[in-house]
Amino acid sequence: DIQMTQSPSSLSASVGDRVTITCRASQGISNYLAWYQQKPGKVPKLLIYAASTLQSGVPSRFSGSGSGTDFTLTISSLQPEDVATYYCQKYDSAPRTFGQGTKVEIK
Amino acid sequence: QVQLVQSGAEVKKPGASVKVSCKTSGYTFTSYDINWVRQATGQGLEWMGWMNPDSGNTGYAQKFQGRVTMTRITSISTAFMELSGLTSEDTAVYYCARGRWVPYWGQGTLVTVSS
Numbered sequence: 001d002i003q004m005t006q007s008p009s010s011l012s013a014s015v016g017d018r019v020t021i022t023c024r025a026s027q028g029i030s031n032y033l034a035w036y037q038q039k040p041g042k043v044p045k046l047l048i049y050a051a052s053t054l055q056s057g058v059p060s061r062f063s064g065s066g067s068g069t070d071f072t073l074t075i076s077s078l079q080p081e082d083v084a085t086y087y088c089q090k091y092d093s094a095p096r097t098f099g100q101g102t103k104v105e106i107k
Numbered sequence: 108q109v110q111l112v113q114s115g116a117e118v119k120k121p122g123a124s125v126k127v128s129c130k131t132s133g134y135t136f137t138s139y140d141i142n143w144v145r146q147a148t149g150q151g152l153e154w155m156g157w158m159n160p161d162s163g164n165t166g167y168a169q170k171f172q173g174r175v176t177m178t179r180i181t182s183i184s185t186a187f188m189e190l191s192g193l194t195s196e197d198t199a200v201y202y203c204a205r206g207r208w209v210p211y212w213g214q215g216t217l218v219t220v221s222s
Contacts, residue, residue: 034208049208087152091207094166101151
């Protein structure tokens with residue numbers, strides 16, 4: 001099975017900072033990658049699909065890039081409401097594995 | 108609007124089975140996969156498997172093979188996930204989630220396994 005590895009596992013940044021989270025697949029998955037945001041006690045929220053397509057209603061400070069094995073989620077200007085855990089997920093084929101998550105905090 | 112409404116919390120003894128339902132509305136049930144994802148307290152998201160509601164075809168994560176069964180009743184637009192041989196490690200919130208990439212999630216069902 002293809003493994004999904006996110007880095008870092010956690011980060012702390014200041015409001016207004018640019019934040020980058022990476023997700024690496026152990027084999028190529030084309031652009032079949034989604035990113036989710038999950039706040040404590042809440043259901044995950046889809047941010048990006050097809051590696052770089054912003055889900056409707058998601059702020060434009062979120063962006064995604066990559067293809068094949070290496071992917072990036074970028075928050076261009078971190079806001080207090082972005083404190084959450086972020087997950088990548090492959091969906092090219094089963095198993096539709098999630099990354100282990102990246103916890104984002106405000107410094 | 109699209110909704111996925113799951114059944115309520117369950118408490119089970121070790122060795123028992125649990126069956127969680129996911130009633131959908133607001134879209135054509137047979138047009139999108141249903142995934143099941145679980146999350147233990149303080150842990151990450153764990154994909155369990157998927158089902159094609161049209162054909163009934165399923166695919167399960169290797170970890171759950173032989174213990175999980177995903178079914179549906181199309182006439183009531185409802186999907187089910189049954190997990191058997193429960194242990195304390197299965198204590199988690201279980202989510203149903205629509206589609207290959209998932210804009211729509213159920214509210215989650217807490218399953219507690221305790222003697």
